Amino acid sequence: MNRWVRFILIVFSLTLAVVFLVTVLMMASKDILSGIVSMIVNIAQRQSNRTVALVIGLLGFLIATFTLIVAVMSGRLRKTRIRSNEIGHIEIGVEAIENIALNAAKISQSGVKMAKAHVSPSKGGALSIKLVVQAFPDVEIPMMMARVQERVKKDIEKYTGIEVGDVQIRVSKVEAISPRVER
Secondary structure, three states, X not given: OOHHHHHHHHHHHHHHHHHHHHHHHHHHOHHHHHHHHHHHHHHHHOHHHHHHHHHHHHHHHHHHHHHHHHHHHHOOOXXXXXXXXXXXXXXXXXXXXXXXXXXXXXXXXXXXEEEEEEEEEOXXXXXXXXXXXXXXXXXXXXXXXXXXXXXXXXXXXXXXXXXXXXXXXXXXXXXXXXXXXOO
């Protein structure tokens, strides 16, 4: 889940907590209930206040709907992938799949100095692999990263038995050539 989605979930959860706290306080005390009811009546009597309340309510509804959709969609990839055979179950953790992708990227002899991997669900139960790579200098990036893509896909499918839908690579940095000092 990215930062914006987490931020929206936090704000929405906090808003719901405040709404429910006010509701509980209204049920516990008649003074709070009558104060809130009179505030709502005052807002409803003026057209400009009613419009602002309507826009805030509509925005809250849209954020709630978006949060629900994101929460449902992000829960599709569990922490482990379970494979079954006649003897029992085999659980393959997401970290294991990411490590296989990293090892494949480094072993591929394609100029990868450092990499970070992220695994997410793709269509049809397949996986989507995203690699952020730091490459060595003097590397033909398109050709070598295509080799990394093929190796990562092949290794994950070979070692886990899970289909890989796509492998996306972003080269974030190319290592600078350090000057040679001759003595």
